[in-house]
Amino acid sequence: MAATGGAEMSGTVSRPDARLLPGRQAEAERMLAALLRGLAFVALLLGALVLIWHALIVTLAVPAYVAPSPQAVWTTLTGEWPRLSQALWFTLRSTLGGMAIALVLALVLAGLFTLSDLLSRAFLPLIVILRTAPILAIAPLLILIFGRGQATSVAVVVMVSFFPMMVNAARGFRSPKANVLELMHVCGANWWQIFLKVRLPFALPYIFTGIRMAAAGAVLSAMLAEWLSGAPGLGTLILEASSFRRLPLMWAGVVLSMAAATTLFFLTVQLERRMTR
Amino acid sequence: MTEIILRNVAKRFLLPDREVSALEGIELTLPTGSFTALIGPSGCGKSTLLRLVADVLRPSEGEIRIGANAPSVARRKHEIGFVFQEASLLPWRNVLGNVCLPIEVARVPATRDPKALVHMVGLAGFEEARPAQLSGGMQQRVAIARALALDPKVLLMDEPFGALDEITRQRMNLELLRIWKSTGTTAVLVTHSISEAVFMADTVLVLSANPGRIAHRIEVDMPRPRRLEMMRQLAFNALENEVRAALFDDSGAVA
Amino acid sequence: MSGARQGLIGALVPPMLVLLAVGLGAELAKGLGLLPITVPAPSQVAAMLPTSFDDLMYHGARTVRSALTGYAVAASLALALASVALAIRALERPIVSMAVLVDCIPIIAIAPIFVIWIGQGPHLHVTVAAIAAFFPLLVGAVQGFRAIDRNMEELFHVIAASRWQRLCKLAVPSALPYLFAALKIAAPLALLGTLIAEWMGTDRGLGAMIVLSLFSFDVARTWLTILTVCGLSALAYGLIALIESRVVTWTGPADGGHGGR
Ligand SMILES: Nc1ncnc2c1ncn2[C@@H]1O[C@H](COP(=O)(O)OP(=O)(O)O)[C@@H](O)[C@H]1O
Numbered sequence: 190m191a192a193t194g195g196a197e198m199s200g201t202v203s204r205p206d207a208r209l210l211p212g213r214q215a216e217a218e219r220m221l222a223a224l225l226r227g228l229a230f231v232a233l234l235l236g237a238l239v240l241i242w243h244a245l246i247v248t249l250a251v252p253a254y255v256a257p258s259p260q261a262v263w264t265t266l267t268g269e270w271p272r273l274s275q276a277l278w279f280t281l282r283s284t285l286g287g288m289a290i291a292l293v294l295a296l297v298l299a300g301l302f303t304l305s306d307l308l309s310r311a312f313l314p315l316i317v318i319l320r321t322a323p324i325l326a327i328a329p330l331l332i333l334i335f336g337r338g339q340a341t342s343v344a345v346v347v348m349v350s351f352f353p354m355m356v357n358a359a360r361g362f363r364s365p366k367a368n369v370l371e372l373m374h375v376c377g378a379n380w381w382q383i384f385l386k387v388r389l390p391f392a393l394p395y396i397f398t399g400i401r402m403a404a405a406g407a408v409l410s411a412m413l414a415e416w417l418s419g420a421p422g423l424g425t426l427i428l429e430a431s432s433f434r435r436l437p438l439m440w441a442g443v444v445l446s447m448a449a450a451t452t453l454f455f456l457t458v459q460l461e462r463r464m465t466r
Numbered sequence: 467m468t469e470i471i472l473r474n475v476a477k478r479f480l481l482p483d484r485e486v487s488a489l490e491g492i493e494l495t496l497p498t499g500s501f502t503a504l505i506g507p508s509g510c511g512k513s514t515l516l517r518l519v520a521d522v523l524r525p526s527e528g529e530i531r532i533g534a535n536a537p538s539v540a541r542r543k544h545e546i547g548f549v550f551q552e553a554s555l556l557p558w559r560n561v562l563g564n565v566c567l568p569i570e571v572a573r574v575p576a577t578r579d580p581k582a583l584v585h586m587v588g589l590a591g592f593e594e595a596r597p598a599q600l601s602g603g604m605q606q607r608v609a610i611a612r613a614l615a616l617d618p619k620v621l622l623m624d625e626p627f628g629a630l631d632e633i634t635r636q637r638m639n640l641e642l643l644r645i646w647k648s649t650g651t652t653a654v655l656v657t658h659s660i661s662e663a664v665f666m667a668d669t670v671l672v673l674s675a676n677p678g679r680i681a682h683r684i685e686v687d688m689p690r691p692r693r694l695e696m697m698r699q700l701a702f703n704a705l706e707n708e709v710r711a712a713l714f715d716d717s718g719a720v721a
Numbered sequence: 722m723s724g725a726r727q728g729l730i731g732a733l734v735p736p737m738l739v740l741l742a743v744g745l746g747a748e749l750a751k752g753l754g755l756l757p758i759t760v761p762a763p764s765q766v767a768a769m770l771p772t773s774f775d776d777l778m779y780h781g782a783r784t785v786r787s788a789l790t791g792y793a794v795a796a797s798l799a800l801a802l803a804s805v806a807l808a809i810r811a812l813e814r815p816i817v818s819m820a821v822l823v824d825c826i827p828i829i830a831i832a833p834i835f836v837i838w839i840g841q842g843p844h845l846h847v848t849v850a851a852i853a854a855f856f857p858l859l860v861g862a863v864q865g866f867r868a869i870d871r872n873m874e875e876l877f878h879v880i881a882a883s884r885w886q887r888l889c890k891l892a893v894p895s896a897l898p899y900l901f902a903a904l905k906i907a908a909p910l911a912l913l914g915t916l917i918a919e920w921m922g923t924d925r926g927l928g929a930m931i932v933l934s935l936f937s938f939d940v941a942r943t944w945l946t947i948l949t950v951c952g953l954s955a956l957a958y959g960l961i962a963l964i965e966s967r968v969v970t971w972t973g974p975a976d977g978g979h980g981g982r
């Protein structure tokens with residue numbers, strides 16, 4: 190019975206794919222074209238930004254301590270690349286590692302919540318409330334507890350990423366219509382089969398929405414943690430450069446962290462779009 | 467004099483990839499104080515026709531007159547009352563507040579007492595109720611009272627009772643006829659129900675789709691005031707059959 | 722009315738119970754020596770309160786003032802921009818895209834630049850608070866204006882309502898549930914923004930108090946200050962929720978869909 194149920198579910202999912210197979214190539218080409226167009230747009234935008242920046246500096250005769258020229262920042266970017274890339278790599282490790290741990294935690298917990306209605310009714314409201322709290326405010330406590338290494342940065346990212354991921358995953362796992370679940374139940378599927386074949390596929394768009402929401406704040410969280418703990422990432426680099434008045438270095442760090450944050454965010458947006466379509 | 471006149475009216479929608487012709491060659495004269503029913507398959511342009519008359523849309527071709535005026539002028543003179551399929555009440559206002567909305571907006575001294583209007587549509591005692599506390603039929607009555615608040619010369623109704631059950635719908639039909647008689651407005655009713663069209667109207671216009679045209683025109687020569695017993699008369703059934711035949715004639719199905 | 726009160730109590734009691742349980746558990750664990758030195762017992766934190774109370778009030782007032790000002794600035798700006806997007810529909814997408822872009826720029830990265838431009842001090846705190854709170858407010862306002870029923874728009878057209886009447890009688894009330902959802906989310910963010918700006922280096926405000934006690938390894942005082950911040954944020958959230966329940970009486974709270982950090 191369970192086998193027929195499973196076959197039916199996967200059948201309905203895979204059949205349209207099979208029919209569309211001749212169109213796969215065309216779709217791949219369309220996606221590539223869209224990607225190229227997106228890249229061209231970003232390049233254009235960046236070019237325009239740099240031009241405007243340059244024009245502003247030149248026309249307003251902005252002194253270097255207010256804002257350096259794009260060339261100065263570029264020179265620093267290339268000249269100090271070893272140092273900058275090391276800091277960037279440190280920050281990215283904390284960011285991605287923290288997000289990965291948060292995702293696993295969120296999925297496991299949200300999955301457990303589908304096991305027991307009581308569990309989810311007791312804890313979900315609390316998690317929803319905590320989600321709106323300024324989690325980053327407790328970063329200093331994590332420094333107190335985890336010390337001044339990378340563990341703190343990771344912990345801060347986990348704390349901040351966990352709540353949007355968890356709330357969305359829980360929502361996603363509960364999103365299948367009751368009659369689909371009843372059908373699986375009638376077919377004799379067990380909890381694990383229902384989870385894998387119904388809840389997880391239905392929840393994927395929600396999960397990716399959670400990842401996207403978390404990504405918006407993840408780099409910020411990692412940098413803030415470094416900032417408070419003094420760990421050698423971009424956050425610390427920017428703060429030190431600003432206190433030693435090494436402004437081109439500071440601006441290079443700012444540009445780099447903005448690029449990292451926007452790239453991460455838009456990657457997750459793309460991922461979400463691909464999954465929700 | 468507030469006849470509604472449409473001369474050779476056409477409406478086409480420009481979509482990104484093509485042009486959709488919703489209405490073509492509409493020639494109509496709806497006499498002052500008449501009651502007209504529009505019936506036709508889904509997507510044949512009934513709502514579009516009402517929206518053109520109400521100046522929500524502009525015709526692509528042709529001319530529309532409400533009395534001596536263009537729709538835009540009639541609208542600014544508050545001569546048009548409009549009732550939507552869903553009641554479209556403001557959920558944050560109570561019944562009286564919703565009925566008063568057009569009066570507030572127009573900033574004219576009320577020609578009708580809003581309380582009396584609420585009374586007239588049978589909602590006395592519900593003045594303070596919020597829309598969420600009312601049934602669908604009651605909400606639709608509020609919408610009708612609101613449409614009548616400024617004593618409009620023409621009353622346009624787009625499937626106002628489409629979401630109601632049969633019994634409520636018949637009761638609302640009777641009330642609407644009574645209200646219409648007492649106000650003397652020129653009424654246009656879009657409906658999906660053949661019996662409703664015949665029961666209410668002096669003239670039933672059957673529209674055909676793609677593009678929307680007036681395919682048939684059926685005069686209903688039943689006496690007024692109309693009463694529910696009339697629906698069981700042979701003459702009524704004959705008229706229903708005539709409308710049904712006209713509908714199936716060129717669309718094949720009533721959507 | 723009593724039903725609403727009962728609902729409020731029903732919503733408040735379970736989290737309170739959980740908090741109480743956590744507190745008691747921590748007390749017990751500390752007593753058994755299971756917690757590290759960096760995690761004090763609740764009683765130790767409470768013991769800090771009398772000596773730190775004046776400090777908390779003094780620094781808290783600073784922080785609250787900056788956060789409130791930034792919050793107000795962000796809300797006004799968001800409403801203004803959303804109104805522009807409402808009036809000129811073509812501008813809606815660019816405005817929202819811009820806001821998304823600004824939102825994914827880490828505040829921490831730009832805060833040092835603002836230090837150079839406007840210097841340390843209250844202005845900086847207000848600016849950073851406003852930036853932190855801005856995005857959910859804008860999204861909420863835009864979403865709210867977008868939620869206007871199409872039939873309603875046509876109705877207001879048919880009754881020949883002016884632009885101003887449409888804004889006051891239709892757009893703003895329609896948007897209110899979304900606006901309140903955004904206002905609730907943005908309040909803790911404004912507080913957090915102020916805190917981040919204060920962490921940049923200042924000697925006043927709760928942020929400064931946290932950093933000072935952190936660097937002097939005053940564990941209980943660090944915890945107390947941070948708990949105060951959390952309490953303030955919960956208070957702000959609750960206050961707005963209370964106003965919301967008085968103002969938006971025709972619908973349940975809308976789901977804002979944007980998390981805090
Ligand atoms: N705003 C619009 N843009 C594009 N097409 C429209 C629009 N409004 C209506 N149409 C098209 O015009 C036709 C008539 O629509 P409508 O008047 O709503 O039909 P009815 O009310 O008879 O069901 C339909 O094909 C519909 O798709």
Ligand SMILES: [Mg+2]
Binds near residue numbers: 512513514624
């Ligand atoms: Mg229609």
